[in-house]
Amino acid sequence: KILILDFGSQYTQLIARRVRELNVYCEIYPYNNVPELTDEVKGVIFSGSPCSVRDAEHPSIDLSQFQGKVPVLGVCYGAQLMAFESGGEVTPSTIREYGRARLTEIHNSDRLLKELTIGSVVWMSHGDTIYEIPDSIEVIASTDSVRVAAYKFRDHETYGIQFHPEVTHSDEGKTLLRNFVVHICGCVQDWTSEQFIEATVADLQQQIGNDKVVLGLSGGVDSSVAAMLIHQAIGKNLYCIFVDNGLLRKDEFETVLDSYKHMGLNVKGVDSKNRFYDALAGISDPELKRKAIGRVFIEVFDDEAHQIEDVKWLAQGTIYPDVIESMSVKGPSATIKSHHNVGGLPDFMKLKVVEPLKTLFKDEVRLVGKTLKIDDTILGRHPFPGPGLAIRILSDVTPQKVAILQQVDHIFISNLKKTGLYDEVWQAGAILTPVQSVGVMGDERTYEHVVALRAVTSIDGMTADWSRLPYEFLADVSNEIINKVKGVNRVVYDISSKPPATIEWE
Ligand code: XMP
Structure with missing residues (x-):
């Protein structure tokens, strides 16, 4: 297996997912709580970090427990840390580099970079840059603005890369990770x-x-x-x-x-x-x-x-x-x-x-x-919160309100299914608001509840955007709800993203 040491990067989980996608088992540990190295561990990856090695209190570890013993790959901060600890110099970038860059030079078609091509897009996200490296390290790839985009220690299988191979914007990120995990660490791809x-x-x-x-x-x-x-x-x-x-x-x-x-x-x-x-x-x-x-x-x-x-x-x-x-x-x-x-x-x-x-x-x-x-x-079910409809009924919960909301939700969800939109949405539901508003049905004035529909796209629920459901679909659902559900005379659609809103209303 591969160990991934987390230095606090937002991308650490992504590294793990990419490794798993290669059918190789891996585990994440915080850098300050690393398990002992066993024979099962074939390699170690250091994640990025929001910190800077130039800070006195920067997160650090004893590199000698890994280097020379198993192959190591440092990503972003991980690369900076190893270069710094080995006598290199890390400085603030003159330009903060975020986003796409291209590999302009591959100096050494080392095993890590096998099959990577000049011009390949790599995703950068860093405020510091490796300015000087000691003799023990050689540069193996550069971009226009980052000379030390990838390096290798001459004496052992320790690599550092400034870019993020784990994000999908890095064209050949997966190839690089495969090179490391499979070819350099020798992991067998049998995690199915x-x-x-x-x-x-x-x-x-x-x-x-x-x-x-x-x-x-x-x-x-x-x-x-x-x-x-x-x-x-x-x-x-x-x-x-x-x-x-x-x-x-x-x-x-x-x-x-x-x-x-x-x-x-x-x-x-x-x-x-x-x-x-x-x-x-x-x-x-x-x-x-x-x-x-x-x-x-x-x-x-x-x-x-x-x-x-x-x-x-x-x-x-x-x-x-x-x-x-x-x-x-x-x-x-x-x-x-x-x-x-x-x-x-x-x-x-x-x-x-x-x-x-x-x-x-x-x-x-x-x-x-x-x-x-x-x-x-x-x-294929959407996620559904443990407290269920209780947190979609604003104000107090009664069996009557639950019954109303169940009908509304049922109309919404079954229409999503009927139109094939269900699988495009990450989560959907309806909210019963305590707001009552005036309406007219036939010749009668009504004074009934407003319900809100919520549908979001998301990867993991941590962030989310409102689903761009077609107007026609919303129109049909709204009509059906108002016609069929007694106690509801108005339907609105929630167009807030998370953050700053949340998916549920409570
Ligand atoms: P929020 O509203 O925080 O929701 O954006 C994110 C995800 O968590 C679900 N959720 C809950 N799940 N108990 C649960 O088991 C809860 O109390 C709870 N509150 C929110 C929500 O449905 C969404 O999938």
């Missing part, structure tokens, strides 16, 4: 979903033996794939619980429960709608809603888990980005919303935790799901 499943199922069998495992299904991709993997390992000893919190989409509980049963899962559907509605009564504050829902979920789950005799394990669908975030250089990012189920269930459950997806990125989870033959209707 089939291989992952085989190894994980074997590990799970070893780890769990004949114990019983409980897992909370949500209808989403992660928990479903986690369930199918564990199911493959231990069969009926996996007890799945799917809770109807009364905040799901229209008919979702029934249809999803049905697909789970078809998949052969041992799943119990628990109707706890009223417990959730009772706990939410009168609460308007979004964070209090989340807390109430989280609390009731744990209560329900705990009640159910206690009914499984002698259960030893709790399975969770945690995926790699959650893990990276919880141990990142910057620490868990500041809480804007008390998101997600990170933090898990409280100690009193006293269960050991098993997380079979914790090394996978989202697209890899989907791939594994596909290989496990999980239905496309589950794998």
